[in-house]
Amino acid sequence: MVSLTPLRHTPLRHAPLASIRRRARSPLAVLEALATPHGLDRYLELVNPMLTVRELRAEVTGVRRTAGPSVTLTLRPTRQWRGFAAGQFVTIAVDIDGVRRSRCYSPACSEHRADGQLELTVKAHPDGVVSNWLYANATPGLVVGLSQADGVFALPTPRPERVLLISGGSGVTPVMSMLRTLVDEGHAGEIVFLHYGNTEADVAYLPELRAIAAAHANVRLVLGYTAQAAGGDLHGLFDETHLADAAPWYAEAPAYLCGPPPLMAAVRDQYAAKGIEDLLHTEEFLAAPLAVPxxxxxxxxxxxxxxxxxxxxxxxxxxxxxxxxxxxxxxxxxxxxxxxxxxxxxxxxxxxxxxxxxxxxxxxxxxxxxxxxxxxxx
CATH class of the missing domain: 3.10.20.30 (Beta-grasp domain)
Incomplete structure (x- = not known):
């Protein structure tokens, strides 16, 4: 006779839910694992460079070249794009002679642009590898790498009752974005846009700037020419009298400045001399010379x-x-x-x-x- 021993009932031990989730792999994770070592986006770009899972990219949808020389690009980001605040910058990456090159540029469009696209105006600097390549080669359909927006150069919320925007040369782009954003928001406070260029021909966005000032009584456009005696509102290099002429209330309102190092230094010195440097917010677009002992x-x-x-x-x-x-x-x-x-x-x-x-x-x-x-x- 065979003796049967009753089976002891052992309660089922359930793994914690978090542990199960850790072990479970999403379909996307499985696909990326199968695509190793290149990553899923490397295969998707063979079908469509704008079809990405992880990487943020943008397609050039418009190109406009102007004197200077400068090129204005309109970009359509992929779905990963989270938007930007006027004044921030993005990093653009392109392949040049087999090397991935990246540079920072500030969008010039309003942060409320209806179609969700970006506008960048890039000046081709003499030693600028990326800027010269974009000026010579950018065409509609070009796909570039794009970063999420970054930087603390941005307008406060709520918007100030008065604001002074100061720029020089290609430093116009972040403050142009601020102006367009304020206009799109129907901002009723006083705005002074003070821009410096060598001559009138060097002023980017000049027709639009004049149109905005003509259409909005609260916007005043002040143009300073450093190498042109006729025309404009101010002449010569920046000094304190320029501030007083452009915005007599400048010591009581925030200012946003972007331009070449000499202009940046002169404005900073003036604000420091007045003890109001906390009102001045700046964004660099050219590196000042670095002195190394x-x-x-x-x-x-x-x-x-x-x-x-x-x-x-x-x-x-x-x-x-x-x-x-x-x-x-x-x-x-x-x-x-x-x-x-x-x-x-x-x-x-x-x-x-x-x-x-x-x-x-x-x-x-x-x-x-x-x-x-x-x-x-x-």
Whole structure:
């Protein structure tokens, strides 16, 4: 006879719901795993470059070239785009001679643009690799890499009763966005748009600026020409009298400034002299020359397999001098595109003067100089 032993009933042990969710993989995650090592977007772009899962991109839908030389691009972002606040910047990436290059540009359109597209006006600077390439090669249908908007150069909420917008040259784009945004919002407060150009022919958006001022009694356009004696409202380089003429109330209202380094410095000095620097908000679009003490230019810098003698320039410049092509977007420490790991050594931040000695830390190549021997993971 076989004796049967009753089975002991053991309660079922249920895994926590969070654990089940961690183990479960979404269909998208499964597809991306199958696409390894290239990623799903690498395959989708073979069908349609604008069909992406993760990457934010944009298609050029309009191109307009003007004197200067400058090119105005209209861009349609992919579905990942989250919009922007007037004054912020985006990073555009393009492939040039097989190398991915990225640069920062400020949208010039209103943040309330009805079709959701972006407008960028890019001036082709003499040494600008990306700006010159876009001016020469951008056509409708071109697909570029695009970042989400970033930056703190933006109008406050609620909007101020009075606002002074100051720009020079191609620094007009972020403040143009602010002006268009305020107009779209039906802002009734006083707006002064003070712009500097060498001559009238150098003023971007001039017909539209004049049309806005003519159509809105609360908008005053003030043009300053630095190399043209006739026409315009102001002449010569910026000084305090220009502020007093353009906006007599400037010491009591916020101002937003973007332009070339000499203009930026002159306006900052004036606001500091008046003790009202807290009212001035600025955005750089060109890097000012960085002064690096010669005494710090000792030792050698290693970029991966490349070893160079330290010449005192920024790490970005030294890497480029060595024939390397590290990523960067602004050269001013704003966008963090050039961030790399410093494996060892001492570096100095040329903007703040701070010295960093800890190993295995992230630094920005464009605003860091080596102090003695430095090893960069590049």
């Amino acid at each position: 010669d005494a710090d230019a000792t030792g050698a810098v290693r970029f991966g397999d490349t070893l160079v003698e330290n010449n005192g320039a920024t790490l970005l410049e030294q890497a480029e001098d060595a024939g390397l092509s590290p990523a960067y977007g602004c050269r001013m420490g704003i966008c963090f595109s050039c961030t790399q790991v410093k494996k060892s050594g001492c570096t100095k931040n040329v903007l703040t003067g701070d010295v960093h000695t800890d190993p295995d830390t992230e630094i920005q190549l464009c605003i860091s100089v080596p102090v003695g021997d430095v090893d960069i993971d590049l």
